[in-house]
Amino acid sequence: MAVYVMLTTLTDEGRKTIKTNPERILEVNKEVEEMGGKILAQYSILGPYDFINIIEAVGNTTITKIALELGSRGTLQTTTFAAISIDDLIKSWK
Secondary structure (H helix, E strand, C coil): CEEEEEEEEECHHHHHHHHHCCCHHHHHHHHHHHCCEEEEEEEECCCCCCEEEEEEECCHHHHHHHHHHHHHCCCEEEEEEEECCHHHHHHHCC
């Protein structure tokens, strides 16, 4: 399984949704799992992004599907990066 870092920014609509229904965050996490991903960690952050999510997925196709599906709703925008563990990086140099 591959690991990805997904940074998300809420739109005005997304902020309204979270304000009226904060549990919606957990519902989206379940939807991510139904699309083939697994939330390994999730934090609300300060700065230009609202959330950082560490997601495990089969590969680029799956994480792309997740990002496109979430973004198509109009409540958030995503920026996604592939992440490589330090252990795997060191092993690749041997």
